[in-house]
Amino acid sequence: MQVEASPTAAHIMTNIPGLRRRVEEMLTGILETAEEIRRLRGIDATTTDQPMRVHIGGYVISYLLDLDRRIAKVVFVEMVSREKANDGSTKAG
Numbered sequence: 001m002q003v004e005a006s007p008t009a010a011h012i013m014t015n016i017p018g019l020r021r022r023v024e025e026m027l028t029g030i031l032e033t034a035e036e037i038r039r040l041r042g043i044d045a046t047t048t049d050q051p052m053r054v055h056i057g058g059y060v061i062s063y064l065l066d067l068d069r070r071i072a073k074v075v076f077v078e079m080v081s082r083e084k085a086n087d088g089s090t091k092a093g
Contacts, residue, residue, distance in 0.1 A: 003027045005074040012077040019077075022056050027063055027072035030054070034065055051075050 003024045005013060013020040051062035062076035 001028055001031050001070045001072075003031075003072050003074070006076070009074040009077050013074070016059075019057065019059065023061055023074060026054055026056055026061075027074070030063075031065060031067075031070065031072045034067060035070070038067055055080070 010020075013023060049064075051064055054061050054063070058080050060078045060080055061074055062078070064073045064075060065071075066073070
């Protein structure tokens with residue numbers, strides 16, 4: 001299993017202490033879970049065309065999964081404003 005990132009997302013994660021490690025841990029777990037669901041349920045989905053999102057710390061991480069290649073790719077990292085974090089309008093994906 002592998003976690004990749006677009007050049008922009010990689011740059012942002014590198015500049016925020018500990019974020020890349022947290023993102024890699026989270027997406028590795030998501031990828032493992034998706035593979036297990038696929039194996040157990042025979043789900044035919046192999047890739048997603050639309051990014052999914054997960055909230056990690058003060059950031060929303062947009063990512064794509066490719067189960068055939070066993071890759072999660074971070075495509076975008078967005079800082080959550082305090083207002084959004086406090087009113088619960090940011091949803092994990």
